Amino acid sequence: MNWKANLFKDFSKLGPLIGLIIMVIFLGFMSDAFFTLDNILNLLRQISVNALIAFGMTFVILTAGIDLSVGSLLALGSALTAGLLTSGMDPMLAVLLGLLIGLGLGAINGLIITKGKVAPFIATLATMTVYRGATLVYTDGMPVTGLSDSFAFEMIGGGYVFGIPFPVILMLAVFLILFFVLKKTVFGRQVYAVGGNEEVSVLSGIKADRVKIWVYSLTGMLSVLAGLILTSRLNSAQPTAGEMFELDAIAAVVIGGTSLMGGRGRITGTLIGALIIGVIDNGLNLMNVSSFYQQIVKGGVILLAVLLDRKSNK
Amino acid sequence: MPNTPFAEMQGISKSFSGNQVLKSVNFSVDKGEVHALVGENGAGKSTLIKILTGIHKRDEGAVRINGKEVHFSHPKEAEQQGIMVIHQELNIIPHLTVTENMFLGKNIAYGKTGILNTKEMRKQCKANLERLGVSTIDPDDIAGDLSVGKQQMIEIARAVSTNAELIVMDEPTAALTDREIDSLFEVIQSLRKNGVAVIYISHRMEEIFRICDRITVLRDGEYIGTKNVTDVDFDGIVKMMVGRELGERFPERDYTGGDVIFEVKSLARKGLFDDISFSVKEGEILGVAGLMGAGRSEIMETIFGYTHKQNGSIHLNGKELPIKHPSDAIKAGIGFITEDRKSKGLLTDFSIGDNISLTNMKSVSSNGIISANKEHRLIAELMDRLKVKATGATQEAKALSGGNQQKVVIAKWLGIEPKLLILDEPTRGVDVGAKKEIYNIMNELTKNGVAIIMVSSDLPEVLGVSDRIMVIYEGRIANIFDRDQADQENIMTAAAGGE
Numbered sequence: 001m002n003w004k005a006n007l008f009k010d011f012s013k014l015g016p017l018i019g020l021i022i023m024v025i026f027l028g029f030m031s032d033a034f035f036t037l038d039n040i041l042n043l044l045r046q047i048s049v050n051a052l053i054a055f056g057m058t059f060v061i062l063t064a065g066i067d068l069s070v071g072s073l074l075a076l077g078s079a080l081t082a083g084l085l086t087s088g089m090d091p092m093l094a095v096l097l098g099l100l101i102g103l104g105l106g107a108i109n110g111l112i113i114t115k116g117k118v119a120p121f122i123a124t125l126a127t128m129t130v131y132r133g134a135t136l137v138y139t140d141g142m143p144v145t146g147l148s149d150s151f152a153f154e155m156i157g158g159g160y161v162f163g164i165p166f167p168v169i170l171m172l173a174v175f176l177i178l179f180f181v182l183k184k185t186v187f188g189r190q191v192y193a194v195g196g197n198e199e200v201s202v203l204s205g206i207k208a209d210r211v212k213i214w215v216y217s218l219t220g221m222l223s224v225l226a227g228l229i230l231t232s233r234l235n236s237a238q239p240t241a242g243e244m245f246e247l248d249a250i251a252a253v254v255i256g257g258t259s260l261m262g263g264r265g266r267i268t269g270t271l272i273g274a275l276i277i278g279v280i281d282n283g284l285n286l287m288n289v290s291s292f293y294q295q296i297v298k299g300g301v302i303l304l305a306v307l308l309d310r311k312s313n314k
Numbered sequence: 315m316p317n318t319p320f321a322e323m324q325g326i327s328k329s330f331s332g333n334q335v336l337k338s339v340n341f342s343v344d345k346g347e348v349h350a351l352v353g354e355n356g357a358g359k360s361t362l363i364k365i366l367t368g369i370h371k372r373d374e375g376a377v378r379i380n381g382k383e384v385h386f387s388h389p390k391e392a393e394q395q396g397i398m399v400i401h402q403e404l405n406i407i408p409h410l411t412v413t414e415n416m417f418l419g420k421n422i423a424y425g426k427t428g429i430l431n432t433k434e435m436r437k438q439c440k441a442n443l444e445r446l447g448v449s450t451i452d453p454d455d456i457a458g459d460l461s462v463g464k465q466q467m468i469e470i471a472r473a474v475s476t477n478a479e480l481i482v483m484d485e486p487t488a489a490l491t492d493r494e495i496d497s498l499f500e501v502i503q504s505l506r507k508n509g510v511a512v513i514y515i516s517h518r519m520e521e522i523f524r525i526c527d528r529i530t531v532l533r534d535g536e537y538i539g540t541k542n543v544t545d546v547d548f549d550g551i552v553k554m555m556v557g558r559e560l561g562e563r564f565p566e567r568d569y570t571g572g573d574v575i576f577e578v579k580s581l582a583r584k585g586l587f588d589d590i591s592f593s594v595k596e597g598e599i600l601g602v603a604g605l606m607g608a609g610r611s612e613i614m615e616t617i618f619g620y621t622h623k624q625n626g627s628i629h630l631n632g633k634e635l636p637i638k639h640p641s642d643a644i645k646a647g648i649g650f651i652t653e654d655r656k657s658k659g660l661l662t663d664f665s666i667g668d669n670i671s672l673t674n675m676k677s678v679s680s681n682g683i684i685s686a687n688k689e690h691r692l693i694a695e696l697m698d699r700l701k702v703k704a705t706g707a708t709q710e711a712k713a714l715s716g717g718n719q720q721k722v723v724i725a726k727w728l729g730i731e732p733k734l735l736i737l738d739e740p741t742r743g744v745d746v747g748a749k750k751e752i753y754n755i756m757n758e759l760t761k762n763g764v765a766i767i768m769v770s771s772d773l774p775e776v777l778g779v780s781d782r783i784m785v786i787y788e789g790r791i792a793n794i795f796d797r798d799q800a801d802q803e804n805i806m807t808a809a810a811g812g813e
Contacts, residue, residue, distance in 0.1 A: 196661040204672045205641040
């Protein structure tokens with residue numbers, strides 16, 4: 001490869017980041033409110049929920065899978081955790097159990113996909129409906145309220161550490177851990193390999209089924225973690241929480257350059273993808289653009305990201 | 315040759331982004347001639363064909379068809395001049411019928427109605443197949459259910475049906491059984507008789523000497539020469555291809571015998587194979603011969619735990635191995651180089667390094683965390699040991715030649731320091747020079763006590779490399795020969811089910 005091609009390849013990897021920087025500079029000029037500390041922190045807090053789900057989705061998509069159930073799973077996990085809280089359980093224990101429930105619900109997805117040999121799209125389309133239904137049954141369609149006045153639980157969604165919103169810290173901590181997992185661990189390598197070619201991976205001794213079950217479990221757990229941020233902020237669990245969240249999460253992953261075919265992508269890209277979506281929402285709000293138009297812009301950005309990605313991979 | 319050749323390429327040069335892949339190459343093929351185009355992987359054969367068929371544009375030189383210079387800008391234009399290519403990767407859509415495949419893109423309809431005239435297409439399909447002497451393919455068969463050999467016949471029939479004047483065949487026999495090769499050669503003979511020109515690309519010298527009239531050799535994008543087949547021999551061609559004497563085709567074996575290290579007892583899997591019992595000794599190479607579809611690869615995949623056995627047991631060093639997954643086999647020290655490199659052996663989009671570490675995660679990590687140092691050291695060591703030719707460990711596997719890809723696959727398995735290495739068609743699609751290197755690696759391994767099982771459809775290779783030869787016929791062991799008892803004839807007889 002000559003240097004021109006190399007340069008182009010490098011730039012295409014940076015594409016989403018450059019896009020983000022251009023957007024930020026543009027919005028800085030368009031709106032005085034954009035570059036205030038309050039607004040930046042607010043923006044980061046807003047994206048933390050989507051980012052957490054999208055981090056899990058990155059793993060799933062790297063294995064050439066997809067998880068449509070994240071939104072419903074978030075609602076079910078949150079409602080069940082809220083139920084535990086109202087029963088008077090120790091808040092920290094309830095949160096821990098809630099995360100385990102998320103892990104379990106995700107593992108069910110993974111088991112259906114691997115042991116039942118159902119395509120991920122279909123399997124999670126089914127559980128998306130089932131989990132949503134189960135949430136409605138459990139909550140009777142009403143928000144679960146009166147959770148806890150525990151400081152620790154309020155902290156999850158509404159707290160600050162050194163002036164930084166706690167959800168942002170959670171998001172960054174999870175990001176760093178998962179970045180390390182993908183880059184430096186055997187499991188991370190296996191995730192890429194399974195997505196690259198499952199047959200080759202199995203013949204190289206990788207237990208592909210186990211890898212996939214873990215990936216869906218991780219996504220389940222992160223979805224409930226994201227749900228608990230919402231639950232904590234609202235001090236109630238909504239039965240309709242998380243509707244359409246799967247789309248924003250998938251969008252963040254795709255904008256970040258991870259291939260839906262699996263095997264190729266980076267979690268850094270997903271973080272940037274989530275930031276791009278957040279900046280669009282936030283910026284257009286500041287500019288008083290109608291939310292109807294916001295959808296068109298968001299869709300356009302997703303399309304642009306994929307088209308650019310396709311070009312750079314030719 | 316008195317009259318003008320059908321196709322003539324003169325002084326063809328081509329570079330891709332500054333990298334010259336063809337340097338002033340000459341090539342011509344006459345009507346009714348079968349012309350072999352040979353050279354190691356990366357010599358420029360496919361680029362030359364792509365220029366002939368209009369997929370690539372030439373930088374310099376002239377292409378003449380029937381004496382008239384042409385400038386194809388699209389394969390369709392070449393097709394209109396009667397030039398057809400049968401690619402190594404077949405263009406067959408598996409869930410369509412034979413007829414539908416044959417008329418893909420040129421369906422016959424009732425006038426301009428767009429309604430398909432299936433009756434007419436079926437009739438013509440049958441006629442096309444019969445013209446090739448193929449009567450075992452039903453036009454209504456689903457193409458994907460047929461053997462690769464039969465699928466190949468569909469492609470050839472399709473090419474012939476368009477009144478092709480030149481057919482390019484790229485490694486046409488790679489997936490064919492000996493019988494299918496025979497019938498393919500009959501087809502080629504009849505094409506020749508009808509004045510069709512054939513360009514035949516293959517790594518198999520025996521075939522070239524059997525069927526071709528002339529041979530053109532390319533090396534590193536340069537035109538080395540064109541010879542009549544009758545004027546050269548195997549060694550002469552190989553010398554032209556690699557630019558030096560290669561010496562003996564197979565390295566000397568000095569195996570003297572050892573203890574049994576690996577044993578399989580009455581292994582069975584319903585409908586595929588039954589009652590498979592054999593053993594391999596330390597430092598021994600057991601060759602496994604048989605026809606395509608006899609069940610050889612299936613037996614190996616079962617030994618390795620990729621598919622589940624229904625009966626029987628597997629023993630290494632006298633201990634029974636409960637293999638349920640390839641990871642169990644690897645833990646026990648068994649490596650498996652699969653037949654199909656691209657879909658089962660390599661992560662083609664991944665780097666050489668990633669591919670090599672895939673099987674060696676244990677040795678380069680602790681507590682699940684990979685040590686970059688250990689990993690780089692292992693990759694560098696293995697790439698060096700196998701003399702992998704690449705720009706570096708980060709180069710993508712798909713950018714390598716067939717021989718180098720195979721070396722990467724072998725490297726990934728040497729890292730586990732196997733006690734038993736199973737190689738399934740290890741030299742398929744690999745050029746002569748790299749073949750010899752692979753034989754040398756096998757020799758070196760067995761000197762260190764590694765037992766090797768080598769499945770191969772290349773009979774001279776089986777005879778040249780193995781210490782013992784097991785022949786499989788329809789899922790059963792037909793015979794096991796010692797090296798000095800075996801010859802081409804008794805192996806073929808056993809493989810075909812004879813006594």
